[in-house]
Amino acid sequence: MNRREFSAHVVAAGVGITSASLSTVVQAQGGPVEGTHYVRLSQPLPAAAGGKIEVIEFFWYGCPHCNALEPALDAWQKKLPADVAFRRVPVAFRDEPFVAHQRIYYALETMGKVDAMHRKVFYAIHSEHQRLDKAPEIAAFMTKNGIDGAKFLEVYNSFSVQTKVHQAKQLAEAYKIDGVPALGIQGRYFTSGSMAGSNEAALTVADFLIQRVRKNG
Template identity: 65%
Template sequence: MKLMQRRDFSATLVGAGALALGLPAAAQGGIVEGTHYVRLGQPVPVTVPAGKVEVVEFFWYGCPHCNAFEPMLEAWVKKMPDFVAFRRVPVQFREEPFGTHQRIFYALEAMGRLETMHRKVFFAIHNDRQRLDKPADIAAFMTKNGVDGAKVVELMGSFAVQTKARQAKQLAEAYKIDGVPALGIQGRFYTSGSLAGGQDRMVLVAEYLIQASRKV
């Protein structure tokens, strides 16, 4: 598995000027298909309205690189133009602990608590060294943070959450994601830190692909 074979990235924030930097680089051959990003042989259907470009972050709560990327990602998402539709998709390379972490994500989403708890789950795993792979531990953590822990565990076993987890797994497979974090663009491209040459560079490549998707 290539999950953990991801380079560390610069802490320098890629801001509003990223696209301006990325496009000239592409014109000079700086962003190369097959090297810095992959074009899917079979496009993945997207559900965004016409005129929108979908960007998907594939991640795993247990991945240290996803944890490190999160602050940069959050800052980037806040600056995305209106025509970009962003969403996160947790991966499942095998059932455990990936499946459990997937279901935590979708249970929190169903409860409307994802926005407040997403970073806290990362922090618990990577800073507090909590595994969050057992129902009792998950419930205790959620309750400590003001969320109904019993309800989270209940929802994790629900049909709706299990369906979303299965769909997430299918989407990652359709994009041929073999490591995280990775960014899927409009069902046609994906890039990652290892492809782009760092997590900050991954954002530049993604912005280039967003613009390329608008021209098609």
């Protein structure tokens, strides 16, 4: 989902995503092609994975494509090798509701609740049609799911969460992210569903890029 789709309030899952199989491309061209299926950053970024290969998913809770990809992405990241570190970075293409959703994610992360709540936030927005962009609604949602709403808002409004939101903005800009979901690899490459042919194919491209980083150092 790109900036233009965000501006048009596209909400139908799967819009703009093709069903092309990457395996056909691999067989025809010998593997994912730079400039077509992935991009090499002109200015490499420092990776922050403690010596491991860093993989970042750039996402937005309101994006239908991110929501649709989540089951496959979750299964994929759980099978990553021990030398790969995976993390999520929420993006904001304008202030609201993007920043509110960034703060939800980082507050959950701070409280150690991402595993328990990440998919529930997606479900609330895409299946229950909640916006989750105003404090009372967010607090009520958290309380309904067993989290102290007042405590959550305290973390949500904290300086540390605001700092993480600022850092997320800088990282997305450095990767030149203009649509989600997208995957950044080791501060050197990124790919997306629109580049790879489908969001699931982007995971295959990411596997290829992980191997490339591992081989080339």
